[in-house]
Amino acid sequence: MADSPVTLLDARLVVRRGEFRLDIGLRIEPGETVALLGPNGAGKTTALRALAGLAPLQDGHLVLDGRDISELPPEERPIGVVFQDYLLFPHLSARDNVAFGPRRHGMDRRSAHAVADRWLERVGLAEHGRRKPRNLSGGQAQRVALARALAVDPVLLLLDEPLAALDARTRLETRGELRRHLAAHPGATLLVTHDPLDALVLADRLVIVEEGRVVQEGDAATITARPRTDYVARLVGLNLYRGRGDGHSVAIADGLALTSTDTVEGDAFVAFPPSAVALHPHRPEGSPRNTWAAVLADVQRHGDNLRVRLDGPISVAADITPAAAAQLHLEPGRELWVAVKAAETRAYRA
Template identity: 60%
Template sequence: MTDVPLVSASEPPEASKPSEASEASGKGLDTRLVVDRGSFHLDVTLTAAPGDVVALLGPNGAGKTTALRALAGLTPLSTGGHLRLDGADLDRTPPESRPVGVVFQDYLLFPHLTALDNVAFGPRCQGVPKAEARAQAAAWLDRMGLADHAGAKPRRLSGGQAQRVAVARALATHPRLLLLDEPLAALDARTRLDVRAQLRRHLADFEAVAVLVTHDPLDAMVLADRLVVIEDGRVVQDGTPSDIARHPRTDYIAQLVGLNLYKGRAEGHTVHLEAVDDLQAGPAITTITTTEDLTGPVFVAFPPSAVTLYRDRPTGSSARNLWQCEVGGLETHGDQIRADLTGELPLAADLTTVAAAELDLHQGAPVWATVKAAQTHAYPA
């Protein structure tokens, strides 16, 4: 991407969240991003009303960055694509003339300018007189809690401070579309926690459309109102964070939200699993008992914490689901140990360090895995 922020003149944001009438009038984002780049084809439809924060998620190579560049005008759309913002067609509008602000992954602040002049750069490009632009920039820095750093150049700012300057620089142009490219990726864990909370507050006050590209599910869950998951250049799931966390529809999403996910056919409370390449599915004869009474194609999900492991076949367990497995690998997962199991049903199980030691778990160790029906969740595929 270019090292010059995208700025342009635009009307200031409206003072309230959008009504149904405003959405009907064409305000907000309406786009179909079609991009052909050799063997890769992106075809993603996005709509968002003013005030919406949409997160684009997906594995490496899914097309997130291509989608962001297309929204910014840095990558042209192919035949069949369109980009409308507040009812205006931007397909042929050059990037520097679009009402779009961008916060880049590495911020790309001008190293020779102070924090104040970095933020004032956008308004100055819009024709705002220097003194007024600097006054606006000072107000933005004060809002970001950076008034005492107005005279500092980027090299003297911490990562969190530089990130906030970059956000202020993007917002100072009053964009109608704000694009954030992995805005927290360059921060350490402690700074990321603080800046994430601050960014959430600023996005809550932003009254145009914001699109966030991230690989971090926590960033997406905390910052976005809606998640759009892309795989292989296509949207595979679109919904609120809670909907997607509860009803993942691909293995990537299940891993993202920390669930074991399987696909099969339900006959009442019994789900017969299918062997599907892109899902964690075992042999067709494997079944899972659920509390839901369903018929037809379904997904079944449960968290690794719902799995209980035994070295010998349990005799007194009340769990309705029991599978013979083998430890394929062990790794630290937060303050617990995650065991990746193979066998009758490939799955992940979380247990404490003490439990792992008492079970003498190691790669290749045979185990029995149980899950109570009440801890599974089945839903139509």
């Protein structure tokens, strides 16, 4: 790999697919893992295919390690890809799967097998080199696919939902192993996922995509503390509203303003977790700030608690204990009072 510039990947990807248009910018530094996160249909896989050379750019640019690769065919791009279903060659052993890339790049059979053996050892599969993919577990197949992608010393590593095909237990174990391998990768890594836990655990930075556009990006702490769309708010488990800030108050609906300890002026977001919401059968005494009447719409189990959704001037989610639910006699259509402490409410510029 050549001496890396400060930005290893510098891309603007513009791809049209029928009525859908992807237009996003991506910059990744050496050794950095960026997660491209978004709902189904947001354009994540389209972006990955454009980077890999499997979908042509209609506009934009694609510079990797200081070199424009936008016109290069997939096989000539210094990129390794781990697809969602791994796509291992079923007729080849694990060893030959990993050796395939080095062989394709001109390495002789013996040297390619030596590279494959080293990578299989690094991913903990040194004793499984002769097995065919059908004789590997899901977690083992994922590690072979990762070894195959890394065996060509890629400048850019692309991971397309790399843990989606695994069961919950294997996913937990493999996530930790994958994090270790990504930390050791000197190149750039792009992780495409719809799973927020994968993104938060594996990535240094998150890029949120909705409807073909980047709607928010930053580190996990920034994203989780200050969501900017309903999708991101649901992702991190916050109630989010947009309104007009005037000091410590944000007007978010006709007749309803929320008070925060934060100060904000003009277009603003206000957010708070469901755990910050208290429910009362009657209007709280003393008329504390951030209270309003609401109607119970839905109740669902949420871990050890209950997630309650209420309609009113705004729709809000609240987490309460089963004991509290019993005291409130919850049933759809029941009228309740909602209270949210100002100290647990975050307000920030839109």
